[in-house]
Amino acid sequence: xxxxxxxxxxxxxxxxxxxxxxxxxxxxxxxxxxxxxxxxxxxxxxxxxxxxxxxxxxxxxxxxxxxxxxxxxxxxxxxxxxxxxxxxxxxxxxxxxxxxxxxxxxxxxxxxxxxxxxxxxxxxxxxxxxxxxxxxxxxxxxxxxxxxxxxxxxxxxxxxxxxxxxxxxxxxxxxxxxxxxxxxxxxxxxxxxxxxxxxxxxxxxxxxxxxxxxxxxxxxxxxxxxxxxxxxxxxxxxxxxxxxxxxxxxxxxxxxxxxxxxxxxxxxxxxxxxxxxxxxxxxxxxxxxxxxxxxxxxxx
Ligand code: TA6
Numbered sequence: 001x002x003x004x005x006x007x008x009x010x011x012x013x014x015x016x017x018x019x020x021x022x023x024x025x026x027x028x029x030x031x032x033x034x035x036x037x038x039x040x041x042x043x044x045x046x047x048x049x050x051x052x053x054x055x056x057x058x059x060x061x062x063x064x065x066x067x068x069x070x071x072x073x074x075x076x077x078x079x080x081x082x083x084x085x086x087x088x089x090x091x092x093x094x095x096x097x098x099x100x101x102x103x104x105x106x107x108x109x110x111x112x113x114x115x116x117x118x119x120x121x122x123x124x125x126x127x128x129x130x131x132x133x134x135x136x137x138x139x140x141x142x143x144x145x146x147x148x149x150x151x152x153x154x155x156x157x158x159x160x161x162x163x164x165x166x167x168x169x170x171x172x173x174x175x176x177x178x179x180x181x182x183x184x185x186x187x188x189x190x191x192x193x194x195x196x197x198x199x200x201x202x203x204x205x206x207x208x209x210x211x212x213x214x215x216x217x218x219x220x221x222x223x224x225x226x227x228x229x230x231x232x233x234x235x236x237x238x239x240x241x242x243x244x245x246x247x248x249x250x251x252x253x254x255x256x257x258x259x260x261x262x263x264x265x266x267x268x269x270x271x272x273x274x275x276x277x278x279x280x281x282x283x284x285x286x287x288x289x290x291x292x293x294x295x296x297x298x299x300x
Pocket of ligand 1 (some may be wrong): 057069076077092159183204237238261264
């Protein structure tokens with residue numbers, strides 16, 4: 001269902017048979033709401049979020065492409081989350097579709113402006129699916145359409161903001177004993193301790209070579225999020241805590257207590273894409289596209 005919000009910004013609403021729903025803004029192709037069949041909101045969205053360029057919406061699931069982080073020449077986390085996407089008129093045959101799922105296909109191609117800052121041609125196709133059980137799946141397919149034969153590399157993340165009751169009562173399971181880069185200590189490489197991760201201060205960690213499944217347990221609300229990913233070896237865990245949250249203009253002062261970012265990502269080893277052969281419009285062979293999927297389900 002295509003709608004405009006109270007400020008006239010276009011968004012799409014996905015509804016599933018049992019009453020689960022999701023909302024996606026064309027600004028950044030950003031999911032900003034994911035509700036279960038009881039109408040409970042499962043994603044964090046800041047009360048101070050800005051829904052138009054040049055800001056990315058604070059919350060939901062920002063798409064970080066073609067760069068995760070702020071090390072390069074591009075803006076922090078790349079420009080994809082700051083662009084207006086369009087509905088894909090010619091969606092590829094994603095194998096995952098079935099009749100009882102709600103989905104939307106969006107596409108981003110470079111503008112003249114973008115080509116100046118990132119001199120590559122690409123097609124970024126994103127399918128957002130709300131499954132029969134209310135699972136939310138994002139599948140990105142990126143194709144290099146350079147005609148000069150040049151490959152390009154990129155880093156990537158689904159920068160997901162989970163809504164939690166109280167961050168000090170949250171545990172993350174699946175990242176124990178793994179190595180991570182501590183982004184608060186100049187990306188020092190550290191080995192995580194042996195049991196579930198809990199939170200009592202600012203955290204900004206890029207876990208490397210992580211499992212396909214990570215669990216986020218909201219103890220108070222007896223709710224568990226399970227994040228499953230494919231093609232994304234890393235996972236970023238972030239909570240700004242009080243001081244950093246106060247310093248972020250579009251973040252409410254106490255809102256850090258009710259969110260946790262766990263992000264399916266590819267950070268340590270960038271993905272390199274060769275130019276696609278001059279294939280027909282049929283969807284592209286494996287070699288020239290990459291499929292990055294993140295699926296989050298929620299129990300309780
Ligand atoms: O994902 C963690 C992180 O890289 C943090 O360092 C923090 O900058 C966060 O992303 C939010 O970034 P943003 O550009 O959305 O304010």
